[in-house]
Amino acid sequence: MDGDLTDDDSGPDSSDCSSEADGDSPDSDSAAGDSPDSDSAAGDTPRADIVAGVRDVSPLMLGIVPFALVAGIAAVDAGLTLVEAVGMSVIVFAGASQLAALDLLGSDAPLAVVIGTAAVINLRMVMYSASIAPYFADYSRKVRAGLAYVLTDQAYALSVAEFTENESRSRWRYYLGAGVSLWIVWQIGTVVGVVVGTGVPDEWGLTFAVPLVFLALLVPAMKDRPTTAAGIAGGAIAVVAAGLPLNLGLLAGAVSGIVVGLLTEAMGR
Amino acid sequence: MIGSLGWAPDVVSSPRVWVAIVAIGIATYGFRLSFIHLFGRIDEVPESVKRPLRFVPPAVLAALVLPDLVTVGPSVAETLADERLIAGVIAGAVAWRTENVFATITVGMVVLWLFRFVVFA
Numbered sequence: 001m002d003g004d005l006t007d008d009d010s011g012p013d014s015s016d017c018s019s020e021a022d023g024d025s026p027d028s029d030s031a032a033g034d035s036p037d038s039d040s041a042a043g044d045t046p047r048a049d050i051v052a053g054v055r056d057v058s059p060l061m062l063g064i065v066p067f068a069l070v071a072g073i074a075a076v077d078a079g080l081t082l083v084e085a086v087g088m089s090v091i092v093f094a095g096a097s098q099l100a101a102l103d104l105l106g107s108d109a110p111l112a113v114v115i116g117t118a119a120v121i122n123l124r125m126v127m128y129s130a131s132i133a134p135y136f137a138d139y140s141r142k143v144r145a146g147l148a149y150v151l152t153d154q155a156y157a158l159s160v161a162e163f164t165e166n167e168s169r170s171r172w173r174y175y176l177g178a179g180v181s182l183w184i185v186w187q188i189g190t191v192v193g194v195v196v197g198t199g200v201p202d203e204w205g206l207t208f209a210v211p212l213v214f215l216a217l218l219v220p221a222m223k224d225r226p227t228t229a230a231g232i233a234g235g236a237i238a239v240v241a242a243g244l245p246l247n248l249g250l251l252a253g254a255v256s257g258i259v260v261g262l263l264t265e266a267m268g269r
Numbered sequence: 270m271i272g273s274l275g276w277a278p279d280v281v282s283s284p285r286v287w288v289a290i291v292a293i294g295i296a297t298y299g300f301r302l303s304f305i306h307l308f309g310r311i312d313e314v315p316e317s318v319k320r321p322l323r324f325v326p327p328a329v330l331a332a333l334v335l336p337d338l339v340t341v342g343p344s345v346a347e348t349l350a351d352e353r354l355i356a357g358v359i360a361g362a363v364a365w366r367t368e369n370v371f372a373t374i375t376v377g378m379v380v381l382w383l384f385r386f387v388v389f390a
Contacts, residue, residue, distance in 0.1 A: 059369070059370035059371040059374070060370055062370075062371060062374045062375070063374050080286055084286050084287070084290070087287070087290055088290045088293075088294075091290050091291065091293075091294035092290060092293050092294045092297055093297075094297050096333070097293060097297065101289060101293055105285070105286060105289060111285060111288060111289060114289045114293075115289055115292045115293055115296070118289075118293040118296075118297075119293065119296040119297070119300075122293075122296065122297045122300055123300060124329050124333075125297065125300035125301045125303075126300045126303050126304065127322075127325045127329060128301075128325065128329075129300065129301055129302065129303045129304040129305050130303070130304035130308075130318070130322055130325075131322040131325045131326070132305065133304040133305045133307070133308035133309070133314070134308055134314045134319065136305055136308070136309070137308050137309050137314070139309070141306070141309060144302075144305050144306060144309050145302060145306070147305065148298065148301040148302040148305045148306070149298065149301065151301040151305070153329075153330070153333070156326075157326055157330065160326060161326075203385065204382075205378075205381055205382075205385065208337075208353065208356070208377070208378065208381050209374060209377075209378060210337065211333070211334045211337035211338060211353075211357065212357075212360055212373060212374045212377040212378065213370075213374065214330050214333045214334040215330075215334050215357065215360055215361055215364060215373060215377070216360075216364050216370040216373040216374060217326070217330055217370075218326075218327060218330035218331055218334055218364075219361060219364035219365050219368070219373075220364070220368055221326040221327045221330060222327050226323075226324070227323070227324060227326075227327045228327070230324040230327040230328045230331075231327035231328065231330070231331040232331070233328070233331075234327065234328035234329065234330075234331040234332040234335075235331035235332060235334065235335030236335070237332070238331070238332035238333075238335050238336050239335045239336050239339045239340075239341060240341065242336045242340070242341075249332075249336065250332050250333065250336075251332075252332075253328070253331065253332030253335075253336075254325075254328050254329045254332045255328075256328070257324060257327065257328025257329070257331060257332060258321050258324040258325065258328045260328075261321075261323070261324030261327070261328060262320065262321055262324065265320075
């Protein structure tokens with residue numbers, strides 16, 4: 001794990017190190033932090049930031065593993081080969097949209113509907129992108145392009161919460177610790193789902209672990225009146241609008257929630 | 270090897286599937302990259318843009334979760350007597366009290382099974 005991340009080390013470049021150094025280590029100089037032998041030292045090493053990301057994402061795997069298995073099973077049910085299933089998990093790497101697309105592919109829906117539905121479900125990534133972008137603004141273009149690939153609900157929610165609370169954290173390291181872990185588990189889970197997963201009976205409701213993951217991220221995100229109002233409104237509208245085509249209810253809920261959050265905040269002043 | 274495991278000899282890789290995968294993949298990556306790319310090019314993100322972004326996590330996560338817990342039924346009683354909603358409410362309470370992800374997911378699944386296989390069975 002550490003090994004493949006150090007490859008990215010050449011990327012997030014000197015500008016990152018210098019901008020990070022002041023907050024990063026009250027106890028040490030940046031030169032020591034950069035030298036390769038320093039990573040055996042305890043405390044605030046770059047490695048600690050990666051480990052923190054991996055550590056914080058690990059309990060979520062309890063929900064991600066069944067999610068990935070279900071994605072693999074759904075791929076088989078829709079008639080995909082192993083290569084196609086893995087291709088989808090690598091190229092798309094967004095579970096909810098994968099499940100919706102597989103369902104539609106399996107029922108021979110028109111291609112435009114398959115693509116349109118999946119795209120609408122993933123449109124929320126634009127909001128995540130905008131929300132996390134200021135934290136990544138100092139990194140080079142190439143690094144940002146790489147970081148964007150592993151942007152998921154979970155990596156986003158954990159990282160933004162962490163960046164807000166802990167300013168000394170190396171952002172790209174923490175984010176990749178969480179994001180790359182999710183990526184690896186997602187790919188392995190898909191393969192396992194395709195190869196051996198068909199035996200799990202539906203009524204076990206393993207897919208229910210998916211909303212539970214989002215719930216575990218949602219509750220701490222509702223930390224004051226305006227954010228709580230945003231959550232309640234977003235959820236309520238999404239439930240009422242659940243019947244809309246192309247999964248537009250998700251977007252309707254998300255936008256309503258943001259508007260209600262802003263209004264609540266404005267009223268509190 | 271593929272044949273011996275049971276899929277595939279008759280399932281031929283279809284262009285339809287790959288077109289869908291690649292198109293969805295390109296769109297999704299575009300969404301992910303959009304503002305991460307853009308905000309690197311402008312110096313300071315304006316306050317009017319930052320303010321609504323604070324509400325993205327609660328609004329979007331709630332819009333993802335709630336439809337999986339609640340399906341509006343023909344009556345209030347039928348809407349509420351749903352093991353997913355009961356499990357979700359209890360798991361939500363656990364999340365609120367403990368802020369422990371592992372406990373939230375475990376309790377949610379156990380309550381779901383309890384109601385599905387015992388109480389409502």
